Amino acid sequence: MIDKGYLLGERYRIIDTLGEGGMANVYLAEDIILQRKVAVKILRLDLQNEPQTQARFKREALATSELSHPNIVSAFDVGTDHGLHYMVMEYVDGPDLKEYIRQNAPLDLHEVIRIMDQILSAVALAHKHNVIHRDLKPQNILMDKRGNIKIADFGIAVALNQSSVTQTNSVMGSVHYMSPEQTRGGLVTKQSDIYSLGIILYELITGTVPFNGDTPVSIALKHAQEPIPSIRKKDHSVPQALENVVLKATAKDPRDRYATAQAMQADLDSSLDPERADEPVFVPNHGNNNDKTIVLPGFKAPEKEQPTESDEETKPDKKEKKKDFWQNVKSHKWWWIFSIIATGLIIFIMIFALSGSNNKPHQVHIPDVTNITEKSAEKKLEAAGLQIGKVVKRQSDDIKKGHVIGTKPAAGNSMDQGKAIILIVSSGSSMVKVPNVVGDNYYEAAEKLENQGFDVVREDQYSNKVARDNIISQSIAAGVEVKPTQTTITLVVSRGKQVKPKINTVTLKDLHNYSLKSAQDYAKEHGLTLQINQEYSDEVEKGLVISMQPEAGTKVERGSTVTIKVSRGPKEEKDTTITKTFTVNYIGTDLNKDDKSDSKSGDASNKEDSSKGDHVQIYIKDDDHSLSNIYRDLYIKRDMSFSIPFSLKNGNGQLRVVRNRETVLNEKVTK
Structure with a gap:
């Protein structure tokens, strides 16, 4: 257990315990730099030296950090503090x-x-x-x-x-x-x-x-x-x-x-x-693989009689019976026709069996060609017995231009030898214009956007104007420049015309304490028009419904207007905190290239270790900080974004950013 008040990683102050698990304990903490609550998962002390548990802990951090989605808990930071492995995540204030x-x-x-x-x-x-x-x-x-x-x-x-x-x-x-x-x-x-x-x-x-x-x-x-x-x-x-x-x-x-x-x-x-409404019960095609013996109706197996001693004595010899059978067949005038047909059938079966075994495709495993050049990937796949099919270019912030992001099917799967495989190749990381897909078929548009690197989320709604499965609207307007690999586009897709229900009246549900989105969904579902008014409230949480007119339980006709009041939360004094967001690019400069002359004279006291990355120093001036003092001092090995809060009750502020001893940002911050 970690004591309350402990400053983890010199940044996250432990406030309380949220839960204890078999692998890790979770704590509520405050990020003292960004001034927000976070959840911190810390690997249990008795498991710190178990490689398997550490691997699982790292795998969780990696998987969570790669998945940016509003319905997945975000991972903010990973680190160690005096041997304690920890992960900092988004704090969700609510139940499971x-x-x-x-x-x-x-x-x-x-x-x-x-x-x-x-x-x-x-x-x-x-x-x-x-x-x-x-x-x-x-x-x-x-x-x-x-x-x-x-x-x-x-x-x-x-x-x-x-x-x-x-x-x-x-x-x-x-x-x-x-x-x-x-x-x-x-x-x-x-x-x-x-x-x-x-x-x-x-x-x-x-x-x-x-x-x-x-x-x-x-x-x-x-x-x-x-x-x-x-x-x-x-x-x-x-x-x-x-x-x-x-x-x-x-x-x-x-x-x-x-x-x-x-x-x-x-x-x-x-x-x-x-x-x-009249849909039949779903029946699987493959069942449960528990085959049972089926007895046909009216079929009764004959009872087996025990042979008597006299039967054994009179039973003809097997060889004699076989001999009599073939004498009877050959004595028949059609025996030679039966022989030809039988011989032909045997030859046909043998040819079919041999051709079937020769034509059976050989399965090969798809090799991993991630992060190698396109030509190298082609050679590796061809060596494995596969053909190169379609080559798809896709934006990537992680894979270098011209290198392979992956394949379809993915590495590790099996497919027939000689089959073509789709190669997905990085076109580099750059800003692209969002295409206009409004009115297009969803499946074609989604494939187009995904091939460019976008994450696509689908939302369905009824439409009297747009055909089923065509796109009504897109969350990011066409022409806006974004990084596809960091962007999720929500496509609103038509479900076609809504069948009007026979019932023309609605008994209003109590919407008190509903979220605005839930109230809107309810109104749309029941054909009601929603009028929304907002007001401050000390009792009802911001964004929730305070009251409604007509009141709950009232019967109204479809198409009627329901007026709701939505809380704006308690009325607060004017916020004097300004948040400045900016990005410092990683350039990987050799910090000591200008000091080579010094090294000849033996003076290396002022040199910095470039293996740590770019040296970034941030200075801020506001009501609580002076520009002469360093606000943050760190090394980066990738482009990094910062959000710095400024308290500006008494005037303007200033932001200065130095990278590798060179000022890259110096500007005033105003309310």
């Missing part, structure tokens, strides 16, 4: 999803879909980066006070191109949410995560997990052998289409599950549509 379900079950089905959409969007991004979580469960999903979802704990996540994915006899994750193939120690794929998502969706709808037992083994056996209990038998109000999403996601055979998290999200988003 398990606690939220326990306190609020049963949940409204629209709320279920809202929560699940956020989870699926985050998992889709992880899968796009070939990261499988492997331990998805409500306890690893956090919810802030506004209802926003954050997935955490990538401690046992593994990239698809890592060999450890194929290890067997290694059961990871939580058994209540574990796929059948995981319980058997088999290959863990993206479909394994989708199975866990199906169990989470089941729990969101029903408030309970589908399988329980006295031991983990008994629960695992149920996942592998027993069908998912029917949701509709417990609650007839749940549409069959929604239950079908659960059934498909939790199919025993991974081939029957959704191919992607995006496909599951698209199916889930339309599960409450009236046109899917």
Whole structure:
């Protein structure tokens, strides 16, 4: 345990304990530089010297830092303090999803879909980066006070191109949410995560997990052998289409599950549509691989009689019977025709078998060609027996221009020898203009954007003007210059025209303490017009509904206007803190190139070690700091962004940044 008040890494002051786990303890801390609360995960003292645990801890930090998504907990920093390994993460002030379900079950089905959409969007991004979580469960999903979802704990996540994915006899994750193939120690794929998502969706709808037992083994056996209990038998109000999403996601055979998290999200988003009301129950194509003997109707096997002694004596000799058979065949006038047909059939079967064995494709493993030149990758793939197909150019901040980002299919998979493989090559890191995809087909536009390096998130909504699966709008306007590898574009996609329900009246739900987004979703779902007014409130949290008119329980016609008051939070005095954000580029300059003459004379006292990176010194002037004192002094080995708060109650401030003894930024900061 770490004492309260301890300053970790000379930056993070420990405030309180948030939780204790088998691998690490989590603390609430304050970042004294950026003046914000953070969560700090510290590897337990008794595990500091275990290589396997350290590797898992580092893997979590790496996986989390690579996944930038609003529904994934952000990783800010990783380091060590007197031998203590720690990771600094975004602090989520709220319960985990398990606690939220326990306190609020049963949940409204629209709320279920809202929560699940956020989870699926985050998992889709992880899968796009070939990261499988492997331990998805409500306890690893956090919810802030506004209802926003954050997935955490990538401690046992593994990239698809890592060999450890194929290890067997290694059961990871939580058994209540574990796929059948995981319980058997088999290959863990993206479909394994989708199975866990199906169990989470089941729990969101029903408030309970589908399988329980006295031991983990008994629960695992149920996942592998027993069908998912029917949701509709417990609650007839749940549409069959929604239950079908659960059934498909939790199919025993991974081939029957959704191919992607995006496909599951698209199916889930339309599960409450009236046109899917009569949907039949989902039936998997591959079953459970538990084949049983089928007895045809009316068939009865003959009873076997025991031979008597007289029968044995009168039974003809086998050789004699065989001889009589062929004498009878040859004596028939058609025997030679039967012989020709039989001979021809045997020759045909032999030719077919031989040709089939010769034509059977040979499987080869796809080698890893990441971060090598395109030509080197082509030689390596051709040496493995593969052809080079389409070459896709993609922006990358991590891979040098002309070097390979990856392949499709990814390294580690197998494919037929001689088949063509797609090569993804870096076109370097640069700003590009966002293309205009409004009106285009979503699937074509998404592929186009992803090939440029963008992360694409899909949101569906009804439209009377835009055809189904075409794009209504994009979150970043066309023509804006951005870095694709650091940008997520949300595409609003048409679900087609909404079928008008037969019911023309709505009984208003109590929207008090709902978030504005939830109130808007409710109004859109029920065909209501929402008028929004904002006012300060000391009692209701900022962004939540204070009151509504007409009041809850009132019956109104569809199309009616509902007026809500949304809290702006308590009225505060004018903020005098200004935050200045800027980026210092890494140039990798030799800090001692100007001191070569000094080295000849033996004077090396003022030299700096260039292996540490670029030396950056930041000076600020505000109400609390003087420009003559160094505010931050550090070395960088990559481009680094800074956000510096200035307290300017009494006038203007100033910012000065020095890199490798040269001033690169010097400007005034005003209110």
